[in-house]
Amino acid sequence: MIAHYGYADGSGEYYIIIDTDRCNGCEECVKVCPQGVLEVALDDYDKAVARVKEDVVKSIHFVCWGYHRRCASEESNCHAVCSQDAISHTW
Amino acid sequence: MITAGVDIGSLTGKALILEDNNIVAWSLIPTNPDSSVTVQRAMDAALEKAHMSLDDLDYVVSTGYGRLVVPFAQRNVTEISCHAKGAHWFFPEVRTILDMGGQDCKAIRCDDTGKVTNFAMNDKCAAGAGRSMEVMADLLQVPLDDLGELSLQIVDAMVPISNTCVVFAKSEALSHLRRGKHRSDILAGVCEALATRVHSLMQRVGIESEFVISGGIAKNIGIVKRLTDKTGLTPRISFEPQVVGALGAALFAQESLRREQQA
Numbered sequence: 001m002i003a004h005y006g007y008a009d010g011s012g013e014y015y016i017i018i019d020t021d022r023c024n025g026c027e028e029c030v031k032v033c034p035q036g037v038l039e040v041a042l043d044d045y046d047k048a049v050a051r052v053k054e055d056v057v058k059s060i061h062f063v064c065w066g067y068h069r070r071c072a073s074e075e076s077n078c079h080a081v082c083s084q085d086a087i088s089h090t091w
Numbered sequence: 092m093i094t095a096g097v098d099i100g101s102l103t104g105k106a107l108i109l110e111d112n113n114i115v116a117w118s119l120i121p122t123n124p125d126s127s128v129t130v131q132r133a134m135d136a137a138l139e140k141a142h143m144s145l146d147d148l149d150y151v152v153s154t155g156y157g158r159l160v161v162p163f164a165q166r167n168v169t170e171i172s173c174h175a176k177g178a179h180w181f182f183p184e185v186r187t188i189l190d191m192g193g194q195d196c197k198a199i200r201c202d203d204t205g206k207v208t209n210f211a212m213n214d215k216c217a218a219g220a221g222r223s224m225e226v227m228a229d230l231l232q233v234p235l236d237d238l239g240e241l242s243l244q245i246v247d248a249m250v251p252i253s254n255t256c257v258v259f260a261k262s263e264a265l266s267h268l269r270r271g272k273h274r275s276d277i278l279a280g281v282c283e284a285l286a287t288r289v290h291s292l293m294q295r296v297g298i299e300s301e302f303v304i305s306g307g308i309a310k311n312i313g314i315v316k317r318l319t320d321k322t323g324l325t326p327r328i329s330f331e332p333q334v335v336g337a338l339g340a341a342l343f344a345q346e347s348l349r350r351e352q353q354a
Contacts, residue, residue, distance in 0.1 A: 001206075001207050001208055001209065001210070002200075002208065002209040002210070002296070003209075003210060004209075004210065004211035004212075004295060004296070007213050007215045007216065008213070008291070008292070009215070009216065009255070010255045010256070015211070015295075044168050044169055044171075044172035044207075044343075045172075045206070057214075057215075058214065058215045
């Protein structure tokens with residue numbers, strides 16, 4: 001399942017996209033995120049997968065620094081530590 | 092096997108009782124500021140129609156915004172999965188679902204078993220939810236049930252609404268009204284803006300036939316017609332589009348019960 005977490009507003013589209021079929025629940029992305037955006041939890045089909053925390057989704061643009069905008073140039077980031085290529089960003 | 096699904100939304104509460112493959116009864120009530128009151132009323136209304144009591148139910152699943160406050164539910168499932176499952180029960184060929192309630196809007200893709208393969212949800216902004224329709228109905232003094240029909244009866248030309256935000260769009264609509272524009276033409280602009288917004292959410296997950304619309308918005312012919320034009324697909328709408336989530340929850344209840352019985 002491709003899960004889009006975030007929203008589009010007047011200034012742009014801000015989604016973190018997680019492919020839960022690829023995700024193996026390893027939690028590397030959870031640990032590396034400097035803003036604590038992610039967590040691993042059971043989905044509706046009883047698989048432990050990464051997702052954006054419920055109380056972060058609606059303010060995602062203010063909490064997540066943005067992969068392309070900032071974290072891609074950091075030493076490590078959620079895309080780099082994911083061995084399954086399960087996470088992507090629209091900004 | 093008798094199961095029930097309870098869908099507690101932001102504006103309405105729904106309960107549905109399923110016996111094997113038949114919908115026995117369902118309820119649709121406005122929410123109360125006290126969620127536990129909404130839950131109780133929705134469940135009681137459905138039980139009364141079914142001439143049943145809570146003890147007759149083998150398993151209950153809750154869903155929706157208020158899914159964590161249903162004390163008699165054995166399990167809760169997100170409304171995204173429930174809407175896919177419910178839509179699939181009505182229309183097994185469904186692959187794309189648009190559900191819009193009072194405060195949110197979801198675009199869902201599913202496979203041929205009703206399992207979610209892709210989804211995106213907007214629950215941040217009223218501009219992409221039923222609330223925007225309520226605001227305009229109230230401003231233009233049009234009953235909400237008639238708004239959609241009126242938006243199709245354009246007199247001169249659709250009045251484009253440029254503001255993304257419902258709060259500003261309301262002021263914009265008011266200024267058009269004062270300048271003598273017809274209510275229908277203003278509503279056409281309002282519905283066009285909402286349909287465009289919703290369509291772009293759907294494009295994020297991709298659009299594939301069959302296309303089902305659920306939630307209160309399915310009763311708005313102005314939005315349904317515009318989405319038909321934009322997607323090139325004729326949407327399928329169930330006899331009561333607002334209970335699709337509760338039905339999906341009742342179906343999840345059946346699955347959970349079967350798993351328990353086999354264990």
